Amino acid sequence: MEPHKAESMDLLRIExxxxxxxxxxxxxxxxVGWVRAVEDVSLYLARGKTLGLVGESGCGKTTVARxxxxxxPADGGRILYKGNDICGLSDxxxxxxxxxxxxxxxxxxxxxxxxxxxxxxxxxxLRITGIRGRTDRREPIExxxxxxxxxxxxxxxxxxxxxxxxxxxxxxxRALSVEPALVVCDEPVSALDVSIQAQIINLLKDLQDRLxxxxxxxxxxxxxxxxLCHQVAVMYRGQIMEYAPAEKVFENPLHPYTRVLLAxxxxxxxxxxxxxxxxxxxxxEFALTPPEGCRFRMRCxxxxxxxxxxxxxxxxxxxDHWVRCWQAPPHSTRI
Amino acid sequence: xxxxxxxAPQEVVLSVEGLRVYFRNEEEVARAVDGVDFEVRRGETVCLVGESGCGKTVSALxxxxxxxxxxxxxxxxxxxxxGDDLLDRDEEALQVVRGRRIGMVFQEPLTSLNPVxxxxxxxAEPLRVHLELPExxxxxxxxxxxxxxxxDSPEQRLAxxxxxxxxxxxxxxxxxMALACGPELIIAxxxxxxxxxxxxxxxxxxxxxxxxxxxxxxxxxxxxxxxxSQIADRVYVMYAxxxxxxxxxxxxxxxxxxxxTRALLDxxxxxxxxxxxxxxxPGSVPHPAYKPAGCPFHPRCPxxxxxxxxxFPGMCVFDDGQVARCPVAAGRKLTDWCxx
Numbered sequence: 001m002e003p004h005k006a007e008s009m010d011l012l013r014i015e016x017x018x019x020x021x022x023x024x025x026x027x028x029x030x031x032v033g034w035v036r037a038v039e040d041v042s043l044y045l046a047r048g049k050t051l052g053l054v055g056e057s058g059c060g061k062t063t064v065a066r067x068x069x070x071x072x073p074a075d076g077g078r079i080l081y082k083g084n085d086i087c088g089l090s091d092x093x094x095x096x097x098x099x100x101x102x103x104x105x106x107x108x109x110x111x112x113x114x115x116x117x118x119x120x121x122x123x124x125x126l127r128i129t130g131i132r133g134r135t136d137r138r139e140p141i142e143x144x145x146x147x148x149x150x151x152x153x154x155x156x157x158x159x160x161x162x163x164x165x166x167x168x169x170x171x172x173x174r175a176l177s178v179e180p181a182l183v184v185c186d187e188p189v190s191a192l193d194v195s196i197q198a199q200i201i202n203l204l205k206d207l208q209d210r211l212x213x214x215x216x217x218x219x220x221x222x223x224x225x226x227x228l229c230h231q232v233a234v235m236y237r238g239q240i241m242e243y244a245p246a247e248k249v250f251e252n253p254l255h256p257y258t259r260v261l262l263a264x265x266x267x268x269x270x271x272x273x274x275x276x277x278x279x280x281x282x283x284x285e286f287a288l289t290p291p292e293g294c295r296f297r298m299r300c301x302x303x304x305x306x307x308x309x310x311x312x313x314x315x316x317x318x319x320d321h322w323v324r325c326w327q328a329p330p331h332s333t334r335i
Numbered sequence: 336x337x338x339x340x341x342x343a344p345q346e347v348v349l350s351v352e353g354l355r356v357y358f359r360n361e362e363e364v365a366r367a368v369d370g371v372d373f374e375v376r377r378g379e380t381v382c383l384v385g386e387s388g389c390g391k392t393v394s395a396l397x398x399x400x401x402x403x404x405x406x407x408x409x410x411x412x413x414x415x416x417x418g419d420d421l422l423d424r425d426e427e428a429l430q431v432v433r434g435r436r437i438g439m440v441f442q443e444p445l446t447s448l449n450p451v452x453x454x455x456x457x458x459a460e461p462l463r464v465h466l467e468l469p470e471x472x473x474x475x476x477x478x479x480x481x482x483x484x485x486x487d488s489p490e491q492r493l494a495x496x497x498x499x500x501x502x503x504x505x506x507x508x509x510x511x512m513a514l515a516c517g518p519e520l521i522i523a524x525x526x527x528x529x530x531x532x533x534x535x536x537x538x539x540x541x542x543x544x545x546x547x548x549x550x551x552x553x554x555x556x557x558x559x560x561x562x563x564s565q566i567a568d569r570v571y572v573m574y575a576x577x578x579x580x581x582x583x584x585x586x587x588x589x590x591x592x593x594x595x596t597r598a599l600l601d602x603x604x605x606x607x608x609x610x611x612x613x614x615x616x617p618g619s620v621p622h623p624a625y626k627p628a629g630c631p632f633h634p635r636c637p638x639x640x641x642x643x644x645x646x647f648p649g650m651c652v653f654d655d656g657q658v659a660r661c662p663v664a665a666g667r668k669l670t671d672w673c674x675x
Contacts, residue, residue: 056531195616198602226606264536266561
């Protein structure tokens with residue numbers, strides 16, 4: 001079963017997505033095993049909404065993002081964008097969708113070409129969308145810069161002349177240059193200082209309101225996700241552990257891992273709390289291959305026998321609240 | 336009620352007075368640290384918090400004598416550690432202090448550990464150099480240290496190279512090295528910034544436990560106000576090379592007096608602010624070579640008045656013992672401004 005809602009509402013729909021990476025060893029680089037980076041991931045995203053993908057490093061959230069952009073082929077499952085399966089499309093067939101799905105990267109320093117002026121960077125997208133002449137492009141570029149809160153004088157300057165926050169604005173302008181409907185934001189504010197982070201978060205929100213954008217927002221920071229996202233999916237080692245509207249994830253977390261993440265979250269308003277989680281460290285022997293049964297069981301403070309034998313399915317406990325845990329309460333409408 | 340005097344232990348382990356660190360090149364002088372005072376008392380955790388470029392790391396490097404000179408220079412101030420002036424000391428004398436009496440933990444354990452030596456060899460080094468322990472005892476002591484910092488199967492980890500450990504384990508190993516000689520003070524520079532939240536919580540509670548077990552003081556440098564709320568007894572907020580606010584951590588975070596501290600807290604997102612616009616501080620941090628005259632925060636400050644553009648404000652003591660460098664917030668008269 002997958003999280004389900006009225007199909008027509010969904011801009012993006014991911015079904016049972018799977019990605020395994022080979023582990024190669026030795027002189028001949030033989031494949032000795034597989035890292036199950038993403039397994040059985042199902043999600044949907046409505047138009048104009050933000051889906052938060054949270055989890056610790058290595059949980060597969062960036063891998064999911066790269067598959068949404070078709071930068072990485074999936075090994076199974078479907079990615080439906082406006083009802084079209086974009087998994088495994090050739091570059092040519094993918095081209096119309098490239099305009100619609102864009103990405104903003106984490107590192108505003110590494111993701112801009114240092115040899116291109118801001119104008120050149122932004123005009124690449126415009127050239128692809130068919131605005132040809134140089135003078136034709138100047139005006140839309142100035143409009144783009146205005147959209148992200150930058151002065152038109154930025155057009156002839158190079159990335160190194162800008163601060164981190166301004167570079168992130170340029171990265172956002174580049175994503176918007178082709179007028180996408182869906183923007184995948186991969187940790188877009190993690191590298192920024194607190195005061196700049198707020199500027200970029202406000203900008204992303206304004207743009208969503210003005211342009212009706214949908215975001216897949218990848219972050220390890222639950223405070224940012226709780227502020228910005230409508231839906232939240234919590235990932236652990238390649239699988240979704242809990243998936244629900246943001247209020248439910250924060251107010252009524254049902255998966256032990258979600259509860260651990262929330263407990264570790266510093267909360268300025270509740271005062272000094274010596275951080276103590278019941279969480280054990282991941283055992284090194286399971287670094288590549290998760291243990292049999294539930295993937296979280298080695299670190300789970302609430303594990304019992306059943307968790308060792310079988311991996312639970314992502315199961316609805318409510319119409320829009322999905323949990324992958326044996327301990328989750330049953331769906332209220334079922335007997 | 337003076338919170339500092341009430342619950343803080345009195346013995347000062349580290350005191351920094353009027354520290355100035357400049358970076359010079361042909362054209363300009365960057366005043367990275369511009370007259371900073373702080374102190375750390377026995378057994379307490381003090382946080383130095385600020386955004387990148389505010390001078391918090393440079394202050395720590397300077398007081399340890401680790402600042403590359405040139406281009407850096409210490410243009411003034413005093414640093415006293417248990418009564419001894421550290422800035423007067425030569426390199427040889429400093430080496431006796433560093434690693435033995437002051438332990439250090441840095442942000443990125445992968446780059447601050449040496450990739451070609453095993454964890455065991457690196458933990459053994461301070462034991463050999465500073466304590467001159469006989470070889471027979473070193474292994475035992477290393478195992479004990481790894482056990483203390485919560486590393487599983489320490490026998491195997493001793494022979495591991497840094498790249499074979501996870502980020503959290505590497506940071507634990509770094510802490511084991513810092514603890515090796517039983518220091519009185521640990522200086523930790525963003526030790527959990529590169530780590531996941533759950534691992535961060537583990538490391539913070541580990542440091543908390545070890546601090547109490549060994550009666551150490553901790554100077555903790557961070558940009559993360561959430562971390563400050565979890566660990567700090569007292570906090571110093573830095574902006575553009577100066578301390579702008581200080582006091583016991585909880586009062587400062589709950590009722591910040593300096594407009595900058597207020598603005599930082601208001602700009603933090605969380606789920607309770609959903610639907611409301613985040614406050615964002617206009618503009619950006621000034622370049623350390625081109626700081627504005629007067630209060631360094633005035634171009635971005637919502638409460639700035641004309642006097643803020645001309646006079647560098649002194650520290651003002653509020654009724655409850657909190658201290659902030661803002662005479663406007665304190666309601667002081669213009670004539671009182673320049674005293675700190």
